[in-house]
Amino acid sequence: QKEVEQNSGPLSVPEGAIASLNCTYSDRGSQSFFWYRQYSGKSPELIMFIYSNGDKEDGRFTAQLNKASQYVSLLIRDSQPSDSATYLCAVNMILMGRRALTFGSGTRLQVQP
Amino acid sequence: DGGITQSPKYLFRKEGQNVTLSCEQNLNHDAMYWYRQDPGQGLRLIYYSQIVNDFQKGDIAEGYSVSREKKESFPLTVTSAQKNPTAFYLCASSMSGSTDTQYFGPGTRLTVL
Numbered sequence: 229q230k231e232v233e234q235n236s237g238p239l240s241v242p243e244g245a246i247a248s249l250n251c252t253y254s255d256r257g258s259q260s261f262f263w264y265r266q267y268s269g270k271s272p273e274l275i276m277f278i279y280s281n282g283d284k285e286d287g288r289f290t291a292q293l294n295k296a297s298q299y300v301s302l303l304i305r306d307s308q309p310s311d312s313a314t315y316l317c318a319v320n321m322i323l324m325g326r327r328a329l330t331f332g333s334g335t336r337l338q339v340q341p
Numbered sequence: 342d343g344g345i346t347q348s349p350k351y352l353f354r355k356e357g358q359n360v361t362l363s364c365e366q367n368l369n370h371d372a373m374y375w376y377r378q379d380p381g382q383g384l385r386l387i388y389y390s391q392i393v394n395d396f397q398k399g400d401i402a403e404g405y406s407v408s409r410e411k412k413e414s415f416p417l418t419v420t421s422a423q424k425n426p427t428a429f430y431l432c433a434s435s436m437s438g439s440t441d442t443q444y445f446g447p448g449t450r451l452t453v454l
Contacts, residue, residue: 274443
C-alpha cells in the first residue's frame, strides 16, 4: 500500500459542476494535510491545508478531513476550465523514523467547457 | 517580490558530468527542500535542510549532494553517480520544521543527452 494514495484519473467534469478529489493515507498519526494544484510543466501551488477533522472552506474550494477513516478530500464547486490540472495530496507523516511531507501521485482533473 | 527562484529553467547534461541547480529564497524561511518529480508520479524527497550548515538525506539521496552555507540558498548538485537524472527538480521552503506549509519554486527541468 502506498503511503498516500490518489486515483490518477483523469476525472472529467462539465463546467459548473462539483469536482470531488479523494486521498487516503496510511499513517494514523498524521496531523497536517495539504492540497496542491499543478498545471502541466509547472510547479505545485498550494490551494489549502487542513489540520482538524471536518470541513474547511476557501472560496470555491472545500477540504474535508476524516482522521478516523484516514482520508482527505477536496471539493471544487462551480468548476471552471482553468481548474483543469493535476491535484496533489500531501500528508505530513512519519516515514523511516522522520516526519516529512509525503505526496500522492496526483489526480488529473479535466473540466469540459 | 518575496519568493523562491530556481535556475536554470532548463538544463542539459552530458553523461559523466556534474551539474548544479540553484535555489534561492527571500522568504526568511529556515527550512529548504529538494524534490524530484518523474512523469505521472508524485514528488520524492532528495535532501532537506532545517537550519544553516545542516542537511539530511531524503528518500532518494544517492547521486546527489547539497550545501547550506546561507539561509537563502540551497544548491543541489547532480553527480555522475546518479544513473537516471532526467527529471523535473523542485525546490521548496517552509517557515521552520517539516510540519509547516511548503512553498515551491518554478522548477528546473534536467535532461541527460
